[in-house]
Amino acid sequence: MDTSPYIELRDVVFTRGNRRIFDGVSLDIPRGKITAIMGPSGTGKTTLLRLIGGQLKPDSGSISVAGENVPELKRKALYRLREKMGMLFQSGALFTDLSVFENVAFPLRVHTTLPEDMIRDIVLMKLEAVGLRGARDLMPAELSGGMTRRVALARSIALDPELIMYDEPFTGQDPIAMGVLVKLIRDLNSSMGLTSVLVSHDVPESLSICHYACIVADGRIIGDGTPEELRAHPSEQVQQFLRGHPDGPVPFHYPAADAAQDWSMAGRGD
Amino acid sequence: MDRLAAFGRLGLSVIASLGRSGRFLAGALGGVPRPSVGFPLLLKQLYSVGVLSLAIIVVSGLFIGMVLGLQGYTILSDYGSEAAIGQMIALTLVRELGPVVTALLFAGRAGSALTAEIGLMKTTEQLSSMEMMGVDPLRRVIAPRLWAGFISVPVLAAVFSVVGIWGGMLVGVEWLGVFEGSFWGNMQSSVSFTSDVLNGVVKSLVFGFVCTWIAVYQGYDCVPTSAGISAATTKTVVYSSLAVLGLDFVLTAVMFGDF
Numbered sequence: 001m002d003t004s005p006y007i008e009l010r011d012v013v014f015t016r017g018n019r020r021i022f023d024g025v026s027l028d029i030p031r032g033k034i035t036a037i038m039g040p041s042g043t044g045k046t047t048l049l050r051l052i053g054g055q056l057k058p059d060s061g062s063i064s065v066a067g068e069n070v071p072e073l074k075r076k077a078l079y080r081l082r083e084k085m086g087m088l089f090q091s092g093a094l095f096t097d098l099s100v101f102e103n104v105a106f107p108l109r110v111h112t113t114l115p116e117d118m119i120r121d122i123v124l125m126k127l128e129a130v131g132l133r134g135a136r137d138l139m140p141a142e143l144s145g146g147m148t149r150r151v152a153l154a155r156s157i158a159l160d161p162e163l164i165m166y167d168e169p170f171t172g173q174d175p176i177a178m179g180v181l182v183k184l185i186r187d188l189n190s191s192m193g194l195t196s197v198l199v200s201h202d203v204p205e206s207l208s209i210c211h212y213a214c215i216v217a218d219g220r221i222i223g224d225g226t227p228e229e230l231r232a233h234p235s236e237q238v239q240q241f242l243r244g245h246p247d248g249p250v251p252f253h254y255p256a257a258d259a260a261q262d263w264s265m266a267g268r269g270d
Numbered sequence: 271m272d273r274l275a276a277f278g279r280l281g282l283s284v285i286a287s288l289g290r291s292g293r294f295l296a297g298a299l300g301g302v303p304r305p306s307v308g309f310p311l312l313l314k315q316l317y318s319v320g321v322l323s324l325a326i327i328v329v330s331g332l333f334i335g336m337v338l339g340l341q342g343y344t345i346l347s348d349y350g351s352e353a354a355i356g357q358m359i360a361l362t363l364v365r366e367l368g369p370v371v372t373a374l375l376f377a378g379r380a381g382s383a384l385t386a387e388i389g390l391m392k393t394t395e396q397l398s399s400m401e402m403m404g405v406d407p408l409r410r411v412i413a414p415r416l417w418a419g420f421i422s423v424p425v426l427a428a429v430f431s432v433v434g435i436w437g438g439m440l441v442g443v444e445w446l447g448v449f450e451g452s453f454w455g456n457m458q459s460s461v462s463f464t465s466d467v468l469n470g471v472v473k474s475l476v477f478g479f480v481c482t483w484i485a486v487y488q489g490y491d492c493v494p495t496s497a498g499i500s501a502a503t504t505k506t507v508v509y510s511s512l513a514v515l516g517l518d519f520v521l522t523a524v525m526f527g528d529f
Contacts, residue, residue, distance in 0.1 A: 050398075053401075053402050055398065055401060055402070075406075079404045079405075079406065080404070082401070082402055082403065082404040083403075083404040085402060086402075087399065087402040089395045089398065089399050090395070091394055091395050093394060093395035093396050093398065093399035094396075095396055096394070096396070106403070107403045107404075107405075110307075110403070110404075110405050110410075111403075111404060152399075155403075156403075159403075
């Protein structure tokens with residue numbers, strides 16, 4: 001089996017406006033494994049997925065997916081590469097004008113010329129895999145948050161991709177839905193041999209399913225390794241994030257002017 | 271100095287936006303879709319953009335025609351030439367009011383809906399997810415809407431003019447008693463197909479192109495928040511209306527200004 005990493009990022013620099021989001025990030029994502037990318041909100045985890053998917057271009061550095069350098073691909077080659085990728089968006093991003101069945105059938109109809117009865121079989125199979133075969137006739141507006149994400153998951157695996165990227169799959173889910181998603185992500189990875197990238201700030205769930213994890217903060221990777229290695233990581237910043245301490249290397253207070261000035265202590269004579 | 275810098279920044283952002291919208295248009299209209307895929311998508315948009323706008327177009331056309339009939343009669347009868355009312359109504363509608371009012375109504379009714387729909391699709395990541403599925407939203411979502419607008423506006427303008435003339439006839443002939451033969455006869459002899467009707471069609475083609483382009487681009491380029499969508503919808507209606515009125519003057523000057 002091919003053991004080279006499926007995705008390789010080398011010295012990726014990305015700025016948005018005046019803010020440097022990534023400052024020389026290098027990262028290997030192993031083939032057939034679940035990799036969790038964790039970090040505080042607003043550190044550009046979703047941006048990282050968009051860079052991998054070629055929706056954004058880095059200022060410098062290379063991003064190779066399945067041996068192809070994404071930022072340099074021509075439009076056509078990029079769209080062909082994307083057929084090998086599935087992405088589960090935070091909101092699910094189901095097409096609101098199509099039923100559950102048609103949502104899952106959408107990539108099949110666009111990219112294949114399969115006959116209708118075969119599309120039906122595949123769609124029902126994918127919906128069965130996420131436990132929602134019975135919900136095929138519902139419209140997206142009728143689904144709960146957890147169900148929306150499961151349908152979106154079924155849609156992103158409709159074309160049997162090699163890579164699936166999950167953008168904050170656990171955010172805003174109740175404990176049961178969360179458990180279902182954790183099980184689905186694990187099952188899909190083991191049964192289909194998918195390379196999975198999981199972006200999340202839910203530490204216990206992510207560490208419980210990933211084979212490998214890295215923590216992004218301040219535009220770089222501050223710690224990576226297996227979940228065990230991370231738990232024993234010497235960096236204070238990593239420990240603060242994993243344990244959720246309110247104050248530490250990441251300060252509780254947003255940078256502010258001297259408190260004395262704001263409350264104008266000087267002006268309040270005695 | 272600050273003002274000068276702000277003015278420069280404004281200019282740059284306007285030019286950048288024009289460039290983006292040009293590339294956007296080229297991206298959307300560049301590809302030739304497979305007819306089996308493209309045609310059903312186009313039909314669906316023709317329905318929501320064109321057919322659903324029919325009601326407002328017909329009702330407005332009828333009332334505008336009736337008002338033209340009343341006003342025209344009052345003025346023309348002072349000179350004893352109320353028989354020319356048919357000619358006046360037809361020329362006003364075919365040359366000016368048909369294309370212009372249709373485009374303005376279209377921007378309000380269909381343009382704003384297009385902007386809001388596309389903006390919401392962007393906000394809910396539907397466009398992104400389409401891209402990640404290897405489907406280009408410019409071709410899949412934008413192109414059918416653009417073509418639907420380009421096709422609908424001239425047809426709607428024609429419907430508007432026809433209904434307007436009929437409304438004018440209702441008031442002029444049925445109510446105020448202008449002789450029916452002179453109503454239609456004067457109209458036929460004075461409205462020229464090439465210089466009046468075709469010029470009107472050219473106008474409505476241009477307006478349809480501009481209004482749909484603005485609407486679809488504003489949706490695609492909006493800031494993906496609720497405030498962003500509301501700003502984009504407002505911009506669609508304001509920019510479309512101004513563009514239509516401004517272009518109408520330019521086109522009229524080119525078409526009818528014999529100097």
